[in-house]
Amino acid sequence: MPDSAAGYGELARDHLARPVGAGCFSPGVTGVVSGEAGSLAGGGFVRLHLQIRNHRIIDTRFEVYGGPALMAAGSWYCAALRSKKVSRNSIPSGFEAARLLGLPRDEQGSALLAEDAVLAALEQLLR
DSSP states (O other): OOGGGTTSOHHHHHHHHSOSSBSOOOTTOSSEEEEEEEETTTTEEEEEEEEEETTEEEEEEEEEESOHHHHHHHHHHHHHHTTOBSOGGGSOOHHHHHHHHTOOGGGTHHHHHHHHHHHHHHHHHHO
16 A cells, blocks of 8 residues: 555545456446546546446446545545446445545545546446
8 A cells, every 4th residue: 555545534545445346347248338637738637437237337347547535535436436326316426436435625526527537437328
């Protein structure tokens, strides 16, 4: 776990020590939609992949280029979304994610960025 995560809550530290869904799906996996948010130039980029079957999120993956808060948020969303029905109403807010993860105030934007990636993935599906 990164030393820079010392001021984070226990849940964030758990996600950094044992990330849920890190990486991407193998080529050929069906039912996958992806969403991205942020930018490399801006210091934080996240891509979330959702595998959908029968209007449910059955599996999740994430890729992050940024700090530990963004990695914890990506992992948290992967864990939180599995088995959820596909609906905007079933997506926890970035503020809720930041609170549960115990992210410091100046890093809570990372959870909002992860939420934006989830919403972008849902937009792909709902078009």
